Amino acid sequence: MKIRVVSSREEIFTLNPNERIVHLAFRPSNKDIFSLVENCPKIEVIQLPKSYRRTVSKSIEMFLEMQRIQLIEGDVWGHRKDINEYYRIPSSIIEEIKELKIEGKSTEAIEEKVSRESKLNPEMVAYILRKDVTA
Structure with a gap:
């Protein structure tokens, strides 16, 4: 992405x-x-x-x-x-978002974890979650 x-x-x-x-x-x-x-x-x-x-x-x-x-x-x-x-948002971050989603983590938990680890804003993480994009 x-x-x-x-x-x-x-x-x-x-x-x-x-x-x-x-x-x-x-x-x-x-x-x-x-x-x-x-x-x-x-x-x-x-x-x-x-x-x-x-x-x-x-x-x-x-x-x-x-x-x-x-x-x-x-x-x-x-x-x-x-x-x-x-x-470019690294594909590893997108993969992590997908894995957390598959594990059934809440949207808020995914946003918090990924934004803390990757310096991506939680709003951008939420956008990626909604789009369910591929790298």
């Missing part, structure tokens, strides 16, 4: 329209979020660092909710944009 890392507002217009998960590494304006949704109609998740997440307006939150796009906070730990524009 991969997350497209976007470092600047100019980069929004160069994105593949099929992107599903995007991490914005800059403080987006309402216009930036509208542009992102317009350029990537299949987008499902927009991830922002915690400090930027708090500055998102209620109107944008409502807009994204109406579009069924999740707005979550989180970071892409150790990612170097100059090497790769995508941050």
